[in-house]
Amino acid sequence: MPSPFTINLLQGSITFTFAAESAQGLKRAIAELMQELKTTTSQQSQGGQRSRPQPKNNMEYRSMGAVFFEAFCNPNIYPSPFAAKVLITVRDDKIRLSGEAELPRLIEDLNLYLANLEAD
Numbered sequence: 030m031p032s033p034f035t036i037n038l039l040q041g042s043i044t045f046t047f048a049a050e051s052a053q054g055l056k057r058a059i060a061e062l063m064q065e066l067k068t069t070t071s072q073q074s075q076g077g078q079r080s081r082p083q084p085k086n087n088m089e090y091r092s093m094g095a096v097f098f099e100a101f102c103n104p105n106i107y108p109s110p111f112a113a114k115v116l117i118t119v120r121d122d123k124i125r126l127s128g129e130a131e132l133p134r135l136i137e138d139l140n141l142y143l144a145n146l147e148a149d
Contacts, residue, residue: 034142038128045119049146051092058090062102066110096121
């Protein structure tokens with residue numbers, strides 16, 4: 030049985046059932062997002078010629094389990110990974126919750142969840 034996963038949002042938190050495979054998929058999606066954000070940051074810090082940065086792909090991660098889970102982030106609007114926010118949506122047939130989570134905090138929550146799974 031999947032373990033409960035808690036995500037701390039900007040205002041409050043949400044706990045729901047999340048499979049280990051889904052958590053690993055989210056971790057991979059976040060790693061790709063971090064790479065996009067780091068590329069943008071390094072391009073901005075390379076003074077000299079000012080060129081328009083190439084648009085980066087959005088992170089859109091979806092998982093269907095006990096509930097539908099979606100995480101979305103547009104890396105083009107944040108100056109660094111530390112400023113990025115992720116829109117989180119969790120829903121089932123009776124309720125839908127959407128909120129924002131800070132990317133660094135989401136990474137912490139996910140790493141804690143995965144560590145707890147390994148400890149069990």
